[in-house]
Amino acid sequence: MxxxxxxxxxxxxxxxxxxxxxxEGTQGIEQSSEFLQFMASGDLIFVVLGVSLIIWFIxxxxxxxxxxxxxxxxxxxNSSDEA
Amino acid sequence: xxxxxxxxxxxxxxxxxxxxxxxxxxxxxxxxxxxxMVMFTMAFYYSIRFLNSEEMKWDTKAETVTLVGLLxxxxxxxxxxxxxxxxxxxxxxxSEPRMNLSALAxxxxxxxxxxxxxxxxxxxxxxxxxxxxxxxxTTIPFLLYIIPRQLPSLHPGADGNPAFSExxxxxxxxxFYPAVIGFIGLAIWLADITQRxxxxxxxxxxx
Numbered sequence: 001m002x003x004x005x006x007x008x009x010x011x012x013x014x015x016x017x018x019x020x021x022x023x024e025g026t027q028g029i030e031q032s033s034e035f036l037q038f039m040a041s042g043d044l045i046f047v048v049l050g051v052s053l054i055i056w057f058i059x060x061x062x063x064x065x066x067x068x069x070x071x072x073x074x075x076x077x078n079s080s081d082e083a
Numbered sequence: 084x085x086x087x088x089x090x091x092x093x094x095x096x097x098x099x100x101x102x103x104x105x106x107x108x109x110x111x112x113x114x115x116x117x118x119x120m121v122m123f124t125m126a127f128y129y130s131i132r133f134l135n136s137e138e139m140k141w142d143t144k145a146e147t148v149t150l151v152g153l154l155x156x157x158x159x160x161x162x163x164x165x166x167x168x169x170x171x172x173x174x175x176x177x178s179e180p181r182m183n184l185s186a187l188a189x190x191x192x193x194x195x196x197x198x199x200x201x202x203x204x205x206x207x208x209x210x211x212x213x214x215x216x217x218x219x220x221t222t223i224p225f226l227l228y229i230i231p232r233q234l235p236s237l238h239p240g241a242d243g244n245p246a247f248s249e250x251x252x253x254x255x256x257x258x259f260y261p262a263v264i265g266f267i268g269l270a271i272w273l274a275d276i277t278q279r280x281x282x283x284x285x286x287x288x289x290x
Contacts (some may be wrong), residue, residue: 047169051162053109058158062151062273069280073287080290 110259112166114266115159116185120276121221121267122152123192127220130213130239142209143281145216146199151274153192160189181231181238187276188226 129145132138139260168174177183198215202208231238 046230047166048111050165050279054161054165055111055115055158056159059269059273062154066273066280069284073280073283076287077290080287 110164110262112159114263115155115162115261116227117263118160118266118270119152119156120227122148122155123220123223124268125274126152126216129238130216131211131222133209137206137210139209141203142213144278145213148274148275149192149195149216150277151270153189153196154218155270156185156189156192174283178239181227184226184230188223189196191222195219 126149129141129148133141133145142245163185164174167176167179169180171179175182194214195212199208199212202211
């Protein structure tokens, strides 16, 4: 706590100081599956890719759902016009 | 308005990959929660408007923004879980208060939609779900902001300090704030198209 507050004009890397001993994710990753090894390569950049893909697919799913609803409404309007 | 918001969102995305490593997740994971908060605040407002006026349009609006908010909350939860796997070493840990309480918050709003399906009478459904929504939204600040800050945790923002403080580098902020605004804009746009499709559906039913 004190370390963070004393030395924290924003440029200093206080995050590493205060957290790196607690973040153990990359330790022991060599023994894990190939997929996890791949994800942990390249300075964890694939994690960022994964995160953006999750958001993208969830939002895409939602937009497609709205689109389907709209098609249904179109159909019902068209059929009621014919009738 | 919709076009402006979408364009603003498209422009912001290419700016994001300036910094390296998983710290970039800040632009994606954190705005999810901010957006969810904005959506639920709107749901809170609409629910109160409904209880005041008893006009059904406020009820459908509240339902729409709650749905979009829940969508962003689930995004935040899943991205947080993925991020945790590679920084903390586990997909999910039950000793992490923020993780569990945000999952609990999501469940409160899943329950909102289950509650809505339980009533056939639309006026009754609207009233009870508005009351439930007001209750649900008031729990959110406690679950997501107050309690996690009092408990020890790996998540930034534990032990009484805010998560987003002076320890964040200025060049991160430069992209972070537009990303927040962009995602909130996107959410408002999503809520808007949903709302319009619901109105169309109501009019199509009258034909």
